[in-house]
Amino acid sequence: AANAMWGGRFASGPDAIMEEINASIDFDRRLYEEDIAGSKAHAAMLAQQGIITADDAESITAGLEEIRGEIQAGRFNFSREREDIHMNIEARLAELIGPAAGRLHTARSRNDQVALDFRLHVKTAFFSLDRALTGFIEALLAKAEDHADTVMPGFTHLQVAQPVTFGHHCLAYVEMAARDLSRCRDAVNRLDECPLGAAALAGTGFDIDRHMTAKALGFREPTRNSLDSVSDRDFALEFLSVAAICGTHLSRLAEEIVIWSTPQFGFVRLSDAFSTGSSIMPQKKNPDAAELVRAKPGRINGALISLLTVMKGLPLSYSKDMQEDKEQVFDAIDSLALALAAATGMVRDMTIQTEAMRKAAGHGFSTATDLADWLVRELGMPFREAHHVTGRAVALAEARGVGLEELPLDSLRELDARIGEAVFSVLGVDASVNSRTSFGGTAPANVRAQVAYWRERMATD
């Protein structure tokens, strides 16, 4: 049978394959709330402008409410024949309220309808991401505060570099997450324009009030160009970009947690709640949550590249290619939400093995830079020379199988006769971190100040 929406021009219905490749209802049903909200706002505006009667608007609204109830109760019969969420709802509305349903689509197209629905959905996703990031930052701040004095090895190349505090390490992730948060808010600001009323692509001859619908739907203002309104998906690309960057941050933390929780490192103990056992090896406790947080960004990055690739080279305005925008974005929204929730839970729950961290911090001659700095400060040695002398001290210690602080003073004096007992005061890991008071440095006092800074900023931003 010919299509109920456009059957006038068609003698027969679609091939089964046509229906299958064309239908989006299996995934765009996720937009039903947004679709109903958009239709209600549109109907109210049409009535206010005298384009439809108040009675028709009322029965449309009542019908849409009933449909929402049916969908929520799982009683709605989604049909592939009706292609997408827009036509599924409109067709059901016609069944429920009769001919008045046919007036709803005045001065509107599925092109502006889907642009609206998807924008609303992505906006909501940005708001959820905002809340999730806020919770993640709070969990990191709590750990940073508890561990302002906990000394651990700082790494470069995953080789021990210099001692840092665990609090400082947590705060590094706070900085990343806070930038993710600011990217999120920045993107919402650009997204906050309502495309409804752009109609198919050219606008409409009906006297509609786009400011009214924009306001009713919670947008700052209507979009200013009808072609752009139905063509653009950069709001979704921005979501995916923000998500990909955030996911990248999460995956780095996840990787660190995987490493830290190995018996070889033993820096953290994961809670039972965020680990799994092995079906064969009874002793195992695996960091599966961390591994999945590490992996989820793979899907998000794929979604970003996928949508960029779908959109590139499309002529204005709408092309059906753009129907391929949704599944990937939905998957990215869900993947990131899960990854963030799991990362937050792991950070909150994990036990920090402060003794293991401190011990590891003392290995690998981690205070060699402190020794070189001491030679510069106390003996007036040029840094390059101090670097060389310290390198020789490290070689000596390595040959003896001891730490720098365990070298006898006499051996150090062979390197430079001016070296005195006082040098030992800078060779310990606590002295090292305590000395790092430059702005942004790892000293416990700095960590406390930064925690206070972020608490204040999170409360006011």
Ligand code: ARG
């Ligand atoms: N299901 C479509 C989509 O997701 C809705 C818009 C269809 N518009 C059209 N002219 N075929 O993009």
